[in-house]
Amino acid sequence: MNRLLYLFRRLLLSIPVVWLGVTATFLIIRVGPLNPAAAIVGPVNSAQAQERLARIEEQLGLNDPIHVQYGEYLVDLVTFDLGQSWVLYPGQDTVALLVQFGPRTIWLGLWAVLIPIFIGIPLGIYSGLHVNTNRDYVASITGIVWRAMPNFWLAVILLALLSQTDALFFGSGWESFIVETPLIGAPDLSGLGTPEGFVVATKQILPAAFVLGSASMGNELRLSRTAVLEIINEDFIDTARAVGVSRWRLIGKHVLRNALIPLIPVITSEAYLLVGGSVLVEVVFGINGIGTLFFDAMTSGDLPLAGSLMFVFILLTVSINIAQDLLYTLIDPRIGYAERQ
Amino acid sequence: MTDSTPSGSGANTPVRTRLDRVPMTPSRAWIVGATLLLAPELGALLQFVAGTLPVGEAVVAATDRIPVLLSRETIPNRGTFVPGNGWQGTFLGLSPAKAWGLRVGLIYLYGAVLLYWLWRGYLLYRNRYRTASWTPFDDIVRRFRGHRWGQFGLIVVLAFLILAVFAPALGPTTLDRNVIDPYSHELEYYDDGTGDVETVTVGAANIDSTSQGIDDRNVGPLTYDQYDRFHPFGTLPSGQDLFTQVALGARVSLFIGLVAITISGVVATGLALISAYYGGRIDLGIVLVSDATQSLPQLLVVILLSVVLSQTWIAGLYSGGVLLALIFALTGWPSLWRAVRGPALQVSERTWVDAADSYGLAPRVTMRRHILPYIIGYLLVYASMSLGGIIIGVSGLSFLGLGISPPTPEWGRLVNVGQPLLTTVSWHIAVIPGVLIVIVVTAFNALGDGIRDAIDAETDLDNEEEATAAASGAGG
Numbered sequence: 001m002n003r004l005l006y007l008f009r010r011l012l013l014s015i016p017v018v019w020l021g022v023t024a025t026f027l028i029i030r031v032g033p034l035n036p037a038a039a040i041v042g043p044v045n046s047a048q049a050q051e052r053l054a055r056i057e058e059q060l061g062l063n064d065p066i067h068v069q070y071g072e073y074l075v076d077l078v079t080f081d082l083g084q085s086w087v088l089y090p091g092q093d094t095v096a097l098l099v100q101f102g103p104r105t106i107w108l109g110l111w112a113v114l115i116p117i118f119i120g121i122p123l124g125i126y127s128g129l130h131v132n133t134n135r136d137y138v139a140s141i142t143g144i145v146w147r148a149m150p151n152f153w154l155a156v157i158l159l160a161l162l163s164q165t166d167a168l169f170f171g172s173g174w175e176s177f178i179v180e181t182p183l184i185g186a187p188d189l190s191g192l193g194t195p196e197g198f199v200v201a202t203k204q205i206l207p208a209a210f211v212l213g214s215a216s217m218g219n220e221l222r223l224s225r226t227a228v229l230e231i232i233n234e235d236f237i238d239t240a241r242a243v244g245v246s247r248w249r250l251i252g253k254h255v256l257r258n259a260l261i262p263l264i265p266v267i268t269s270e271a272y273l274l275v276g277g278s279v280l281v282e283v284v285f286g287i288n289g290i291g292t293l294f295f296d297a298m299t300s301g302d303l304p305l306a307g308s309l310m311f312v313f314i315l316l317t318v319s320i321n322i323a324q325d326l327l328y329t330l331i332d333p334r335i336g337y338a339e340r341q
Numbered sequence: 342m343t344d345s346t347p348s349g350s351g352a353n354t355p356v357r358t359r360l361d362r363v364p365m366t367p368s369r370a371w372i373v374g375a376t377l378l379l380a381p382e383l384g385a386l387l388q389f390v391a392g393t394l395p396v397g398e399a400v401v402a403a404t405d406r407i408p409v410l411l412s413r414e415t416i417p418n419r420g421t422f423v424p425g426n427g428w429q430g431t432f433l434g435l436s437p438a439k440a441w442g443l444r445v446g447l448i449y450l451y452g453a454v455l456l457y458w459l460w461r462g463y464l465l466y467r468n469r470y471r472t473a474s475w476t477p478f479d480d481i482v483r484r485f486r487g488h489r490w491g492q493f494g495l496i497v498v499l500a501f502l503i504l505a506v507f508a509p510a511l512g513p514t515t516l517d518r519n520v521i522d523p524y525s526h527e528l529e530y531y532d533d534g535t536g537d538v539e540t541v542t543v544g545a546a547n548i549d550s551t552s553q554g555i556d557d558r559n560v561g562p563l564t565y566d567q568y569d570r571f572h573p574f575g576t577l578p579s580g581q582d583l584f585t586q587v588a589l590g591a592r593v594s595l596f597i598g599l600v601a602i603t604i605s606g607v608v609a610t611g612l613a614l615i616s617a618y619y620g621g622r623i624d625l626g627i628v629l630v631s632d633a634t635q636s637l638p639q640l641l642v643v644i645l646l647s648v649v650l651s652q653t654w655i656a657g658l659y660s661g662g663v664l665l666a667l668i669f670a671l672t673g674w675p676s677l678w679r680a681v682r683g684p685a686l687q688v689s690e691r692t693w694v695d696a697a698d699s700y701g702l703a704p705r706v707t708m709r710r711h712i713l714p715y716i717i718g719y720l721l722v723y724a725s726m727s728l729g730g731i732i733i734g735v736s737g738l739s740f741l742g743l744g745i746s747p748p749t750p751e752w753g754r755l756v757n758v759g760q761p762l763l764t765t766v767s768w769h770i771a772v773i774p775g776v777l778i779v780i781v782v783t784a785f786n787a788l789g790d791g792i793r794d795a796i797d798a799e800t801d802l803d804n805e806e807e808a809t810a811a812a813s814g815a816g817g
Contacts, residue, residue: 013629020633025645032649148782150733152740153756153775160763276640280737294641295741298648306645310637317636 003329010325014318021314026073029307030066037062039301040086056086060304082308087300088293094308097293104186105289107201108282109274111209112216116270120220121263127221128228128259129251140225147218151277155211155284159183162207183207184286208285212277216270220263227259234258271320275313367469371462378455381410385510411451412510416444419514421529421538422569430529437571438563441513448511452503481718484795491791494725497784504588505595512585513571520581521748523547530568541568547580554765562769575769577758586750587774593751594781596659597666598731602724604670609677610720614708617685618694631675639672640734646671647743660749665738669731680723681716688715718796725789729782736778752778 029036037057044050061069076083082094089097120143127139162174162183174183187204191197231237232255240254278291290309297306379386384407391404409415418441420431432440467479485491504511518526523544530546532539550566552559552575560566560576574583612631616624646668650656656664688694689712697707736753738744745751752774759770 014632016629017632017636020630021636024633024637028645028649033653034649034651144786145779145783148729148733148779148786150737150753150775150778150782152737152753153771153778156756156760156763156771157775160768164764275638279640279644280741283741295644298644299742303649310641310645313638313641314636317638318632321632321636 003326006329007322007326010322014322018314018318021318022074022077022311023070025307025310025314026070029303030062030069030073034303035062036060036303039303042301077311082311083304085297085302085305087302088297088305094305097305098290098309098312101288101290101293103189104287105278105282105291107187107189108205108209108212108278108287108289109271111202111205112212112274113270114213115206115209116213116217116220120217121224124221124224125228125251125256125259128225128232129255131225131229136225139221143218143221143225147215147222149214151211151214152280152284154214155208155281158207158211159284186287186289205287208281208287211285212274212281215273215277219270224259224263227261227263228255231255231258271317275317367465371458371465375458375462378451378458382451383407384409385412409510411444411448411507413444413515416440416447418444418571419528420569421531423531423538437513437565437569438573441571441573445511448507449500449503452499452507456499477714481792481795485791488791488794490787491794494784494787494789494791497780498788501591501781501784502595505591508588508592511588512582513573514582514585516585516589516748516750518543519547519585520750528568528570546570547576549580550576551578551580552576552762552767552770553578554762554767556766559766561766562773574773575767577755577770578762578767583755583770583773586755587752587777590750590752590755590774591777591781593659593662593745593749594732594735597662597669597735598728600663600666601669601673601731602728604667605674605677605727606720606724608670608674609681610713610716612674612678613681613685613716614712616682617689617712618704618708620686620689627678631678634672635675637672640737642672643668643734643738644741644743647738660746662745662749665735665744669734673727673731677720677723677727681719684716684719685712688712718792722789722793722796725785725792729785732778732782732785736774 037053037060038044040056041049041053044053057063061072064072080095082098084094085092085097123139123143127136127143130136181200181204185204187201188197189201192201237250237254240250245254278289279295280291281287282289282291283295290312294306294309297303297309384404387404387407388401388409391401413419416432418431418437420428420437420440422428428434428436431437432443435443509515524542526543527540528543528546529538529540531537546566546568550560550568550570550572552561560572560580562575563573564575565571566576566580570582572582572584574587577583577586612627616627643665647656647661647664650664651661653664655667658664694707694711697711698704702710735744736751736756739751739753740757742754742757744753747754755774756771759767759772759774762768763771
């Protein structure tokens with residue numbers, strides 16, 4: 001019951017957060033120095049363009065007083081009426097665009113979360129168990145440098161390396177390894193149901209996901225190492241060892257289970273990195289997902305579309321935040337509901 | 342008046358004797374040393390100030406005439422190789438590579454001595470003039486002196502600092518000569534065909550020294566081009582010198598990082614003090630504002646704001662650097678605030694804060710004197726780590742073609758320029774700036790680690806989580 005109450009309180013608190021975020025977006029786009037209608041039309045040098053500018057201003061409601069605009073804007077967002085694209089895909093509904101572009105970003109994000117979990121955490125645990133050995137130093141320093149690497153640069157380097165791997169991957173290059181896939185471009189998600197389609201889509205997304213997950217991988221390596229170090233010095237580990245618990249059982253049951261507690265919220269909190277990083281990684285790898293959509297909308301002056309996408313991102317980060325806090329209380333009941341606001 | 346040295350004859354006594362009469366206290370000795378150290382570079386300092394402030398052409402020209410010890414005028418690295426006569430025009434007839442190397446070495450030596458002198462000054466203050474014989478800061482310094490990893494970070498950060506501060510003197514050529522206005526500048530070279538020294542514009546020479554990914558069109562790192570110009574990092578596809586741009590790019594990154602982190606640090610500290618001291622509804626309000634700011638993905642807001650504000654006057658300052666710094670400050674304070682709020686809350690519950698309150702101190706004084714000193718260390722830790730994140734963010738934006746606009750060089754844009762040539766012989770263009778970003782960001786993280794361990798030997802996971810997110814640069 002207490003947990004339900006906590007969830008309720010958390011949801012209630014997220015309303016003003018979303019409202020503030022949305023208001024900030026509104027202020028930037030509508031009150032900022034760049035007129036959205038002018039950005040859509042581009043340079044106004046003919047009577048025709050002038051007329052079009054006036055028409056779009058009318059359609060966007062830019063001639064209304066600012067408080068009326070603000071009211072309409074809020075009502076539209078609450079009813080999830082996200083408007084349409086003006087420049088990039090003229091006339092297309094934003095929700096339809098989200099449905100079309102979203103799955104590719106979700107597919108990318110999913111693998112970007114999974115890869116660090118399966119590489120970063122085991123490496124960190126390995127480091128923690130062999131602390132202050134050369135193996136630990138190599139793993140730790142790799143993690144530290146890995147974390148400092150900018151996504152865009154890693155993406156550029158990885159693309160260059162993969163295009164030069166004719167000798168690796170059992171005699172064939174990366175592109176023809178197992179299944180034939182191009183290095184750059186969006187994965188085809190239509191065949192996900194079939195085994196072959198799944199393999200193709202996965203292989204196609206792996207380099208991009210590897211880059212997007214790189215920062216998280218470094219973080220998880222570091223944190224799992226620290227967590228193992230903290231647990232391994234606890235008294236109950238000494239006791240278990242004294243009682244004669246075998247090494248593997250000790251690691252599996254007593255160390256890992258406790259060390260994972262602080263890690264799970266860390267994984268969710270990296271959603272921030274994924275959302276921001278998706279823009280750069282998608283642009284470099286030529287994946288037309290939501291990140292590319294946002295970037296193209298911004299560079300082509302499609303401000304209404306960009307504003308609506310921002311609203312979606314706000315909802316996304318806020319709900320991930322709530323999920324993270326809930327997970328915290330579920331995993332570790334010692335953490336009080338009152339303490340984490 | 343039987344004084345042996347009447348003051349009237351002071352003008353005739355040698356300076357040396359007069360100086361001897363002034364008692365040489367340690368502080369005076371230190372100040373004399375500092376003055377002697379600063380004097381050779383005073384001209385460069387004045388040039389920089391005159392160049393930044395709107396003081397008019399005449400003043401700028403006047404400062405340009407002041408001789409500077411460590412400059413390309415004193416140690417020129419540009420020369421012409423005439424067979425039989427050796428290098429003409431370079432410092433002491435050395436080869437351009439050696440002359441440039443000498444200048445870089447001397448600048449770094451100068452920087453190191455200057456920093457050492459500042460450190461000596463601090464020690465002097467601590468041992469001689471500070472009233473308290475011990476403060477907690479001494480312990481932090483002592484622990485940091487045993488932290489090798491943190492020291493590695495500090496040294497690399499200082500090297501980066503010197504690179505940024507002395508950028509114009511470090512480059513083998515200047516931005517104005519090489520990039521902005523190459524056809525108004527000329528250089529001399531020895532032409533094998535005519536057997537004589539010929540003149541060519543820098544712009545025309547650049548066309549012959551491009552790095553375009555094929556063997557006979559590539560000037561790699563540590564090589565000369567056909568006009569006897571030395572390129573420590575090679576050239577760009579346009580034939581411009583890469584090192585000159587890398588050095589100036591360091592300046593932009595450092596400027597944006599420092600300005601952004603200073604503003605957001607001040608905002609974060611102020612808000613942390615207020616939320617810790619007053620708590621309750623005020624704290625909740627700040628939590629909401631900070632959550633709202635963080636709910637907007639940082640990199641996307643930066644893209645949004647830099648596009649929306651791109652036509653305003655502020656975007657013209659320092660090729661957009663000032664605007665970017667402000668945007669990063671605006672979006673970056675919540676993570677810093679979250680990091681220092683915890684320690685501030687802990688301190689605000691201590692008895693001495695209660696005591697200060699009941700003693701009747703104004704809230705502002707209590708916050709500044711009795712809470713602030715305990716959270717400033719934490720602020721430094723997260724500031725250092727976030728700085729690396731900002732450097733990544735700025736270069737990521739420039740890579741996308743937003744952010745810093747040409748002709749001001751930026752590391753991310755250099756990576757973008759070099760990307761198509763990465764798998765060719767001209768790999769250096771994209772690799773060198775990228776490796777530098779990795780090294781500098783690693784160093785800032787290491788420095789943050791070092792300060793954290795120096796403040797408090799115990800690591801708590803909750804704070805680390807916050808710091809690691811900041812260090813990764815919001816996905817840049």
